[in-house]
Amino acid sequence: MQPSMFNVQVPLPERNEVFLMNTFSDAQLLVSPDVPALLERVAAGTANRLSDEEHETLTTLAENGFVVSSREAERRGLEEFFRSVREDCEQLKVTVLTTLQCNFACDYCFQGDHGDHNLFAQKMTLEQAAQVVGWVEERLDTVRPERFVLSLFGGEPLLNLPVAYYLAERCFAACQARGVEQKISIITNGLLLTEEVVDRLLPFGLIGVKITLDGDRDTHNRMRPLRGRQGTFDRIVENMRQVSHKVPLTIGGNFDESSVDSYPALLDFLKEQSFSDAIVKVNFKPIIKTTPATPKGMIPLTVVGASGKPLNGTCMTTAGAGNGSPCDSCHFVDEKMAFLRSETKKRGFPTPDGVHMGPCEIHRKHAYTIGPDGSLYACPGFTGEAGQSVGHIDGRQEAWRAGVARRFEALAAYKNCGDCSFIPVCAGGCSVASHTELGDMNTPTCHKGSFESALVALAHSAAAAVC
Ligand code: SF4
Numbered sequence: 001m002q003p004s005m006f007n008v009q010v011p012l013p014e015r016n017e018v019f020l021m022n023t024f025s026d027a028q029l030l031v032s033p034d035v036p037a038l039l040e041r042v043a044a045g046t047a048n049r050l051s052d053e054e055h056e057t058l059t060t061l062a063e064n065g066f067v068v069s070s071r072e073a074e075r076r077g078l079e080e081f082f083r084s085v086r087e088d089c090e091q092l093k094v095t096v097l098t099t100l101q102c103n104f105a106c107d108y109c110f111q112g113d114h115g116d117h118n119l120f121a122q123k124m125t126l127e128q129a130a131q132v133v134g135w136v137e138e139r140l141d142t143v144r145p146e147r148f149v150l151s152l153f154g155g156e157p158l159l160n161l162p163v164a165y166y167l168a169e170r171c172f173a174a175c176q177a178r179g180v181e182q183k184i185s186i187i188t189n190g191l192l193l194t195e196e197v198v199d200r201l202l203p204f205g206l207i208g209v210k211i212t213l214d215g216d217r218d219t220h221n222r223m224r225p226l227r228g229r230q231g232t233f234d235r236i237v238e239n240m241r242q243v244s245h246k247v248p249l250t251i252g253g254n255f256d257e258s259s260v261d262s263y264p265a266l267l268d269f270l271k272e273q274s275f276s277d278a279i280v281k282v283n284f285k286p287i288i289k290t291t292p293a294t295p296k297g298m299i300p301l302t303v304v305g306a307s308g309k310p311l312n313g314t315c316m317t318t319a320g321a322g323n324g325s326p327c328d329s330c331h332f333v334d335e336k337m338a339f340l341r342s343e344t345k346k347r348g349f350p351t352p353d354g355v356h357m358g359p360c361e362i363h364r365k366h367a368y369t370i371g372p373d374g375s376l377y378a379c380p381g382f383t384g385e386a387g388q389s390v391g392h393i394d395g396r397q398e399a400w401r402a403g404v405a406r407r408f409e410a411l412a413a414y415k416n417c418g419d420c421s422f423i424p425v426c427a428g429g430c431s432v433a434s435h436t437e438l439g440d441m442n443t444p445t446c447h448k449g450s451f452e453s454a455l456v457a458l459a460h461s462a463a464a465a466v467c
């Protein structure tokens with residue numbers, strides 16, 4: 001018998017208590033300092049003579065995963081957990097990039113309205129969309145999920161509305177025929193978001209729209225302009241206002257050192273809007289820029305899931321190729337993430353707690369990403385790099401894609417994380433960031449500091465809730 005390697009704790013001296021959490025079982029307890037002391041005795045092998053009360057405490061701790069039979073058994077349990085995440089059939093999730101074109105010219109993104117990008121950027125045709133539907137039907141029949149989640153992504157997905165509507169309608173019919181629920185989310189820059197778009201998609205399961213605002217008005221207009229440097233903030237906010245009574249909104253934002261301090265003003269602005277109640281989630285992420293030596297190909301990403309929430313993944317980064325250096329340091333990122341989480345919570349907007357983050361969709365077999373040409377990818381973050389395709393919806397057999405697919409199937413950066421207590425909720429970090437920044441997707445991208453500071457915030461929230 002020994003304490004779980006996934007126990008984490010935060011002392012709360014002002015209450016003479018300790019917040020205990022197990023990241024594997026997700027059990028959370030507020031206990032007296034005697035309990036961690038008892039766990040230490042168990043670890044040291046000196047918990048031989050136990051009072052009845054201590055015995056009872058130990059039983060409760062064991063029932064909640066804080067005490068395990070052996071490290072080996074726990075490691076086996078972890079492997080089984082990752083296997084079950086991988087094989088989970090409850091949900092079939094498909095992210096479709098309807099186009100790689102974008103109407104914005106953000107400096108931090110290699111895509112978009114820069115140079116002749118849009119001229120050559122792929123755009124899915126209706127014939128290709130029909131192939132996607134055929135492929136989805138085959139997956140529905142094989143996986144037999146309870147739920148089908150279609151995420152429309154790009155580029156800017158609203159630049160290809162015929163394909164968006166076609167996919168929504170045809171996939172819905174395929175789901176109806178099989179008794180499967182369909183949910184749709186859109187990840188858009190918001191410029192072309194209208195009531196008409198929402199009305200067209202609502203009957204087919206639209207449950208959320210995610211929009212990116214990169215700071216307050218001036219900062220956003222600097223970060224996310226049109227090609228002629230015209231600002232986009234006012235138009236996007238007006239569009240949000242128009243659709244807010246019809247569909248829940250999620251706000252994302254990509255920050256760097258120059259923009260992070262403008263986010264509290266953005267939050268204040270959003271809080272004052274008549275549609276603030278329609279904002280169901282706010283989640284800001286750092287922009288991680290690649291080094292000049294890194295091949296281009298990464299795209300900004302943050303995907304909303306079936307519940308309209310952001311993807312339940314680590315997604316610590318917006319992996320965008322751009323000029324400049326990698327984010328100045330993990331310390332900066334972790335500190336600023338904690339700052340923005342706290343500022344968001346202060347204003348009453350729901351935001352991820354920073355602890356319950358993963359494993360992300362790259363660890364799930366039945367989460368697929370389809371590029372505009374029908375190429376399949378392990379997650380949205382790899383779509384800009386054709387060489388990372390793991391297959392094609394037409395079923396073509398190519399040795400190189402099969403090799404890439406094997407590499408992704410074996411992906412397990414967490415195996416290089418030793419006995420880190422955050423493995424179940426982190427899984428070794430974002431593989432796209434590892435690939436982009438470190439050149440090896442099996443090397444963990446570690447933001448442990450971010451988990452630790454989020455844990456402290458979680459402990460204080462838990463304590464406040466039981467006051
Ligand atoms: S690997 Fe990174 S980009 Fe891809 S789903 Fe996971 S966290 Fe998101």
Ligand code: SF4
Nearest residue numbers: 417420426428444446
């Ligand atoms: S990447 Fe860092 S925080 Fe995440 S599991 Fe590995 S060591 Fe832990």
